[in-house]
Amino acid sequence: MIVLCVVLALVAALGNAAASVLQRRAAATDLSTSAWGRAAGRFGFVRLRVWRWGAGLLALSGVAQALALAAGPLAVVQPVMTTELLFTLVLAAAVFRWPPGAGTWAAFLAMALGLAAFLLLAGPGGGMDSVPPGRWLVSAVPAVVVSAALIFVGMRQKGSARAAVLGTVTAIGFSFTAALIKDTLGLLPDGLGEVISAWQLYTAAAVGLGSFLLLQATLRAGSLAASQPALTLGDSLLSVILGVSLFDESISLGWRVLPELASLGLIAFACVHLSRSPLVSGKEAQRW
Incomplete structure (x- = not known):
């Protein structure tokens, strides 16, 4: 099941990356030559086939992530989802015909090696399909308090500092959304009616929507290089803790803690470097 979980998580990450690249390609298309494009203004690209393909892939990636959460541990799925950055780099290079430099490829390999090392060292596995209700209160209350405090602090910052702080809050939201989805899917053996009536389903939708809106504020606050490490590592680490x-x-600690931290440091370094690449940040669209 772990292998199936990893494969599904990789498919979800690939879908997210492909959707992002296709929709950026649509947004970069010159629509001024068509009558409907001029009439639709800056949002005319939504009528392009490439944009609709991107939207469809985004929906499919959500299904793949849900299936991955149903098939395996939360502590595996969310860290594997960080490969979206790697897929984005490769796909954007092909679509926009902008070859990555040697430093970018080095960061690509560093992130892949760091993620593989962390998963092999930590060896997450086991676990229950659903969560006893009392545990949600123990985890959710501190998360809400910390998130509110970080939003309060972040809104008083500017530029990169604000992006990093808001990125951390967004990561908290995404990790809790994934945990809620996994808990909801764990109710499937009790019947579809139990799932539809479960509070987890609607809470996941609300937290997911709030996290998506907060992500938009994060991306507007500062550079991707400032927010992406917080988004990537925050989501992965908190997901391991929630798992x-x-x-x-279960995860392996003991003597493995230091090499695990080194692996996370390698991922963080790679995230910063990849986030500065125009292929990941979306600046390659300026060439079109």
């Missing part, structure tokens, strides 16, 4: 505290998933 252990909510679902009783």
